[in-house]
Amino acid sequence: MKSEKKIVKADKKPEEKPAYDVIIIGGGFAGLSAAIYSARYNLKTLVISKQPGGAIINAAHVENYPGYVNISGIELMQKFEEQAKSCGAEILIDDAIGVMKHKEEFKVETEQQKELLSNAIIIATGTDRRKLEVPGAKEYESKGVHYCATCDGAFYKNKVVAVIGGSNSSAHAAMLLSRIAKQVYILYRGEEMRCEPILCTHMEELGNIKMIFNTNVVQVKGTKFLDKIILDRPFDGSVELAVDGLFVEIGSVPSSAIAKQLGVELTQSGEIKVNIQQETNVKGVFAAGDVTNTPLRQGIIAAAQGVKAATSAYKMLTGKKVTGAW
Amino acid sequence: MVNELNDETFAKNIAKGNVVVDFYADWCGPCQLMKPMFEKLAGEVKNITFFKVNVDKCQKAAQEHDVRSIPTFALFKNGEEIDQISGVISEGDFKKKLKAVFG
Ligand SMILES: Cc1cc2nc3c(=O)[nH]c(=O)nc-3n(C[C@H](O)[C@H](O)[C@H](O)COP(=O)(O)OP(=O)(O)OC[C@H]3O[C@@H](n4cnc5c(N)ncnc54)[C@H](O)[C@@H]3O)c2cc1C
Numbered sequence: 001m002k003s004e005k006k007i008v009k010a011d012k013k014p015e016e017k018p019a020y021d022v023i024i025i026g027g028g029f030a031g032l033s034a035a036i037y038s039a040r041y042n043l044k045t046l047v048i049s050k051q052p053g054g055a056i057i058n059a060a061h062v063e064n065y066p067g068y069v070n071i072s073g074i075e076l077m078q079k080f081e082e083q084a085k086s087c088g089a090e091i092l093i094d095d096a097i098g099v100m101k102h103k104e105e106f107k108v109e110t111e112q113q114k115e116l117l118s119n120a121i122i123i124a125t126g127t128d129r130r131k132l133e134v135p136g137a138k139e140y141e142s143k144g145v146h147y148c149a150t151c152d153g154a155f156y157k158n159k160v161v162a163v164i165g166g167s168n169s170s171a172h173a174a175m176l177l178s179r180i181a182k183q184v185y186i187l188y189r190g191e192e193m194r195c196e197p198i199l200c201t202h203m204e205e206l207g208n209i210k211m212i213f214n215t216n217v218v219q220v221k222g223t224k225f226l227d228k229i230i231l232d233r234p235f236d237g238s239v240e241l242a243v244d245g246l247f248v249e250i251g252s253v254p255s256s257a258i259a260k261q262l263g264v265e266l267t268q269s270g271e272i273k274v275n276i277q278q279e280t281n282v283k284g285v286f287a288a289g290d291v292t293n294t295p296l297r298q299g300i301i302a303a304a305q306g307v308k309a310a311t312s313a314y315k316m317l318t319g320k321k322v323t324g325a326w
Numbered sequence: 327m328v329n330e331l332n333d334e335t336f337a338k339n340i341a342k343g344n345v346v347v348d349f350y351a352d353w354c355g356p357c358q359l360m361k362p363m364f365e366k367l368a369g370e371v372k373n374i375t376f377f378k379v380n381v382d383k384c385q386k387a388a389q390e391h392d393v394r395s396i397p398t399f400a401l402f403k404n405g406e407e408i409d410q411i412s413g414v415i416s417e418g419d420f421k422k423k424l425k426a427v428f429g
Contacts, residue, residue: 050416057356057358057414058356059355060353074355074359093416142398143392143394144394148395150355151354151356151357151395151413152395152396154351154381155394155395224392245394
């Protein structure tokens with residue numbers, strides 16, 4: 001606490017006092033929103049993040065975050081960061097590689113060999129993109145196999161590209177690419193797209209997006225760059241499809257390794273199990289955003305969960321209830 | 327400050343010594359994210375010269391060096407391309423890579 005009301009027990013030796021009330025791991029929507037609230041609750045707050053901004057920095061246009069009609073992901077997160085700092089939160093760009101319970105507190109170890117103590121932990125580590133695991137995929141990464149249409153699409157002007165996946169992200173990637181490439185294929189293992197219906201309508205209107213369903217990519221091939229993909233069933237009479245670029249949009253996996261170290265309960269797919277107050281099964285450990293068993297992976301949901309996590313941490317640390325909170 | 331190269335000045339500037347080139351674009355979020363770290367390293371690391379290339383303006387240099395993803399950092403020793411790093415990478419990992427290539 002920045003105020004005189006220290007939470008740390010008075011009988012502790014000074015060197016054992018945690019430097020922070022709350023350490024937040026992850027600096028995306030969830031982590032930075034938690035930081036704004038935590039700092040405003042007068043808790044001494046540190047955000048540790050491998051990269052500032054989180055997943056949304058890959059989005060050139062965010063059009064559904066209330067308050068902004070259209071803003072780039074990086075610009076939006078710069079505003080979050082600025083606000084967190086102005087409220088008094090500290091931000092450390094580093095990788096949290098280990099977290100353990102240390103007596104009553106938590107000790108976080110980072111890649112840059114820092115050891116930091118806190119009274120509560122908020123895990124807001126988001127997700128990692130699921131990689132395509134077929135022969136050739138790793139070899140051609142950034143040489144034809146890509147994970148960010150916004151970043152790499154521009155290199156495929158008038159070329160033929162394919163997008164793997166049937167979700168909103170694949171639809172967004174296909175639409176972006178259709179304005180650059182001459183032909184876009186969507187390859188999806190399901191029977192029909194599972195994106196928002198309006199996106200399917202937009203894709204049809206664009207005219208150069210061809211959808212291939214019930215089909216998996218089993219290999220990617222090329223010389224210096226990728227030049228063809230191998231399908232598990234023929235399309236147009238052949239299992240070989242000539243493409244210059246392949247954009248992979250097959251979902252993501254929760255970055256919950258740190259939670260696991262702490263004994264936090266996970267779902268079968270590795271998401272952190274939280275209750276409505278963002279509490280985990282481990283006292284003092286809260287979680288928010290895409291890393292949790294959230295019903296919807298979107299910025300505004302992650303931000304709101306960050307706020308709830310900070311509020312729960314405040315309640316646990318001070319015994320005080322915020323007006324209007326549970 | 328990291329100096330900007332273009333298609334005309336590229337070859338001459340990478341020809342000698344240890345050089346790292348950041349291929350970027352203004353519209354690319356991950357490129358913007360890497361920029362402060364790249365500029366910091368340029369100020370700190372003395373045995374390497376750091377340059378940047380805007381891929382929208384210098385398509386020749388990007389094509390010649392097989393850049394198909396941004397940001398891409400190309401590592402040259404006396405004009406020869408030794409390695410490339412693509413995407414967002416932490417400062418620690420970036421430094422490790424530079425040390426492995428340039429010592
Ligand atoms: C291309 C793209 C477009 C999108 N477009 C939209 C959109 O238009 N609107 C919308 O609402 N949502 C969009 N989303 C979804 C949105 O980005 C996520 O829902 C949101 O980012 C989740 O926030 P988060 O804070 O939970 O996680 P993240 O944003 O993923 O942040 C997690 C952070 O934790 C860090 N981290 C992970 N592990 C560690 C560790 N061990 N130590 C330190 N730091 C760590 C990561 O580096 C990252 O910075 C999009 C996503 C993508 C990929």
